[in-house]
Amino acid sequence: MKDRSLGERDAAHFVHGYTDLSENREKGPVVITRGDGVRVFDEDGKGYLEAASGMWCTTLGFGEQELVEAAIRQMRKLPYYHTLAGRSVTPAIELAEKLASLVPIPDARIFFAVSGSEANDFLIKFLWYYNNAIGRPKKKKVIARKNGFHGATIAATSLTGLTKNHAGFDLPLPGFLHTDDPNYYHGAKAGESPEEYATRLADSLEQMILEEGPDTVMAFMAEPVTGGGGVVIPPPTYYEKIQAVLRKYDVLFLADEVITGLGRTGNYFGCETFGIQPDAMTIAKGLSSAYQPISAIVLSKEIYEGLVAGSDAAGGYFAHGATYAGHPVAAAVALRALELIEERDLISHVKRVGAHFKERLEALKEHPLVGEIRCVGLMAAVELVADKESHRMFDPPGLVAKRLKQRTEELGVITRVVPCGDSIAFAPPLIITEEEIDEIFDRFEEALAMEQ
Ligand SMILES: Cc1ncc(COP(=O)(O)O)c(C=O)c1O
Structure with a gap:
């Protein structure tokens, strides 16, 4: 145990994630x-x-004091109100408007959550609801990628393609599949060009969809660049070929932009850097520069209309929501963060x-x-x-x-x-x-x- 009171106090009561728990108990954290x-x-x-x-x-x-000030201003004015059951708050309205103007999805609709995991979880739930509403109740499976990382909730861990994150947790859930990691350096065969490798991976995805049955496969989820799984950058033509397969079988492209969103790859979104036209996206982390826990689920208008149809069919009730969705302080900070990205x-x-x-x-x-x-x-x-x-x-x-x-x-x-x-x-x-x-x-x- 380090001779440090904070570390000792931490080890006594605080459970940490992605940590060697025994080592943390012995040494305490930094x-x-x-x-x-x-x-x-x-x-x-x-x-x-x-x-x-x-x-x-x-x-x-x-x-960044501008973000601190944005939080203080909003705290003083309205520290909390919910956005459920016919209520809304100004910062969340403005943030939804701003995000819709930035994302590569025309006429986008935004749902707010508090973390990247929650955003990915909600997105899968929304899409199951959407496919039920539009009469495709069998089309529910999701294909993500080996070594991809999508978070820690039950669906997000199931989307994650790191076997260590599944072991001992009884995950992934059924209906979550994992296709190849587009890692040319380790995955290519001798003499195979990057383009040939990309073709082989697209063929392998197509094979998986055919084996599962295209009428059962709802979506493909990928980080434009894998973050936590290794910063793997797919070879040229990969996304073009993958998207052609998805279009052929009416499978949605879900872009997890939790890391790549808002500037990380040199454009607002990784989708722009890599020529991806997503049907839905999730954004977190850089959305508020992490000064507040907030994430966003970005939906195409078509998916949103499916949610409306589902709500209508349920007698006028979209039975999903969260206490902190669109939290005014988090939204105000995120809005200021987006303004700063632009202003600077x-x-x-x-x-x-x-x-x-x-x-x-x-x-x-x-x-x-x-x-x-x-x-x-x-x-x-x-x-x-x-x-x-x-x-x-x-x-x-x-x-x-x-x-x-x-x-x-x-x-x-x-x-x-x-x-x-x-x-x-x-x-x-x-x-x-x-x-x-x-x-x-x-x-x-x-x-x-x-x-x-
Ligand atoms: C690509 C990606 N998606 C989702 C998540 C989960 O986000 P959170 O930790 O906010 O739940 C992460 C977290 O690192 C991530 O890197």
């Missing part, structure tokens, strides 16, 4: 007490450059500093252990391998990445280990400067040099 710009500070005053934006989410950094032209900033970010990453390729660099916008992973020639992973995977992350952290930079062999992910706040990017990679190179 307690972060303060943040400013791209930096956070622990209880001992040690500062870190947060190159993972907390949990991929504080896009505007840790000290943050999307252009991401494109600009993203070029430097990529340059620093590409320079790491020379290191004897660096197998692959994956990068888009301000989102990247460096994968270390046991053998560069054959792309062989370390056995067991993860230990080298864990050590490297630890060393980098000792040098004052927080990164994230992601479960694609030994991969270290970077997703700094979108406000980061080129000098701060240099600081990340100077420290990371120092830590990596110890791995020769």
